[in-house]
Amino acid sequence: MARQLSTTAARRTELPSAASFPAVPSVSDTAPPSSTSRLPAPPTVAATGSSAAPPTSTKRAHVHGPDEGRDKGKGPAKRERKPAGMLGKWWPTLHSRTGQGRGCGHYVWGEPAPSSKVAAFDLDGTIIRPMNGNSFPKDSYDWELCGGSVVRKLRDLHRDGYAIVLVTNQASPFSDLSADFRRKIPFVCRRLNVPLHVFACFEFDEYRKPSAGMWEAFVERFNGGLEIDYNASFYVGDAAGRPADHADTDRKFALNAGLRFLTPEECFEDAAPDEDYVLWGWDPFAYDHSTPDPPAILPPAPPPNSTPHELVLLLGGPASGKTHYYNTHLQPQRYERFTFPPQRNSELPRQLKQHVRLHFERTPPTDDSSPPAPRPLRLAIETPLASAFSRRLFLRHFANLLLSIRGVSRSSFKISAVVFAPAGGFDESVSGKGGIDLWRHNSVWRSVTSGQGRVGDRPRKRAVPLTPIEFLRKFEREWEEPTIEEGASRSSARFHSLATVYFRLPPALQPSWKRWLADVYPGKAKKTGRIAVYGPGARKDAVGRWEEEAKEEEGGELMGVLEVPGEDVA
Incomplete structure (x- = not known):
């Protein structure tokens, strides 16, 4: 039976209401860049789009966005694949503890400093989106910012001492899509021009959202060992379980990581919290662990030579x-x-x-007249x-x-x-x-x-x-x-x-x-048509319509199969 989501509880189970946290720093359109920033002054920020203003030098035109310098019918020139002045690089892949799969990519732009305050973001649908209203990008250069305030917000957070982290699912049955994503990320980071970490899960393993693997990797290995201030830290994502959302993965990820959750509208547009949402699928918090002890097959200490x-x-x-x-x-x-x-x-x-x-x-066996074996x-x-x-x-x-x-x-x-x-x-x-x-x-x-941990005196390896x-x-x-x-x-x-x-x-x-883990598998919990948790403002009179729409979407599609040949945007 679906339950009502409480707004007060401990970290990793239920989170305090948004009102009990400090306000997310507001967007400042006129604040000057920090003198302590380790990056060059950012390029002029356009209201929308992914391309910055072209450089003024006449000796060499640097490519700053996905559309500049593209020859019609021939695709982007080779020199466009790596813009001049690149300040980021891909770090070694975070391999799954299973030793299988493509693991999790880790890209670092600039020199992000460790911080106890972390602003984490989903990527697709939160920071960038495909151009022309498409659901999925056509190639590495098909992207634009989700709004004019995205860059300003990230830079304000950086000036306020936040560590910026992007976490995204990018698993796909098509191997070339991970290569496309790796080509795209340097352009996106150059457009944002703020020190940050990017974690991209290319597999269905412990790093894939809603599992908190990418967040835990950042906290344990790439934040200088600082203790996280969970009162100030937060996560922003568009898969929030609202009626128009394609999934609820981002909200579940925030619950698993113990982070306050914000929608893009709340973060970038200062909109009021939208509590008209549900969490789909199976609810692990409702599972009954108070069952009786398992039966014993044999007595605890069977006498010798008496058991067949x-x-x-x-x-x-x-x-x-x-x-x-x-x-x-x-x-x-x-x-x-x-x-x-x-x-x-x-x-x-x-x-x-x-x-x-x-x-x-x-x-040797014995007959019935002989002593037992x-x-x-x-x-x-x-x-x-x-x-x-x-x-x-x-x-x-x-x-x-x-x-x-x-x-x-x-x-x-x-x-x-x-x-x-x-x-x-x-x-x-x-x-x-x-x-x-x-x-x-x-x-x-x-x-x-x-x-994790050890088996006896030996560390676990796989x-x-x-x-x-x-x-x-x-x-x-x-x-x-x-x-x-x-x-x-x-x-x-x-x-x-x-x-x-x-x-x-x-x-x-x-x-x-007791975490939301089943959605690590391919597919979306929304397609089950079952509601596990109602948000505080969920309109239950409309829930029946949501369930019907979810079941209609499932028609002809099996859970566990990616619906389109594109990037995983959950």
Whole structure:
């Protein structure tokens, strides 16, 4: 159920109202440049557009904008690709902790000084926009400023001691677009002519908004170690969840980063706060972590030589808590875990077959009249078995494996299943159907946090990459709820027990989990047609219309696929 967004709470969960913060410095049209600025005097600022006034020198005409010096039909000349007097450069790419993908680009213009006060901005739709009213730029030179006050505002903030940071999502299935963006940014920064950092996420990883990865990278690595003044700092973006907005990504990013959020109209035009907005998709703050303790498969301390051989199937979607359950409940009881991708016809992987055969070769089986074998075999299997048919096939193959081993029968194994289900925060609260929201969120959270800290005495080197969205959808589409009778036939084993474990986290981990993370995946939460949070001024009589429009936009488009062959402007 959607909830009303409170205007008072702690950082990273709910933010104070705008009235409780110091006012954002106003735009000064006549304030002189600071004498301490490390940049040359800025060029004349045009009211709109991306081109500054041409230089007065007659010896060499420098190109200051995207349109000057362009030959019709031939594109820009080579000398236009790098304007003279460039004061910025691309720094080394910030690679994902997963070690995969194109990472996050980092461009620095001038020599920005560290500051406890930070003014962060989205780029597309906030600082610049395509020319001629287009939704997406045609090339590196198709851009203009969003308004005449943009440059003046940024320079005023710089004079007032703010660090200026631009953060933008630029992931695209087309590799040449990242190169286009890298060519464009020097021209944009030259037009703004204020010391700043630009962070551009080219991948779907921990840096992508609404995850706070780009903000955290700046704070931890590129701001001189200063403690941030969150009362004075703020973030400006156009994806604010308002009726006409294409997304709500920027508002969610500000919530994740603990920053006060402003729309471009509030920042550049001194407009009143617009509280007629909603947050779309699934609400992680509404999830119920107070579920009962998971059931134990075995007693805490089983007596030796009294437990039969066991096989436990861990059944649930990706990132649903299976590994955590194994580490905390099964591994201490000496279960051996086998994790493998889907096999053709649910066949057993070769490693599992060899392990079972080798175990019984080392430990000869006994009949009912003999003492039990000294070391029971305990297996925990984690593999995608979404449908009842796939599980029956797997159990049949396992039963046939046992029959092929001399002296071993199906009755010598106790076969159990543990189902991992969501505990709340969904339209449907059963495992599988509706669970994709939790899996997406957990997959991002796992990727964001798994590369941090240490494993024992060893530092973590790689984070867990995101589970592909296509795999999540396929599992949800094929999921069938397991039953105790499943697999009971002459040719396959059956479940001796079936337990359900609801996903939950201990209180110590919940603060890092309760963030807006699912939107790191491709697609927009607005296209789900579900409203998670109502803004203080949301007109609920109009919400039904918003939902209908969102569902109409979704027609013919799959979430997770970029809608147009252009830059990601969310």
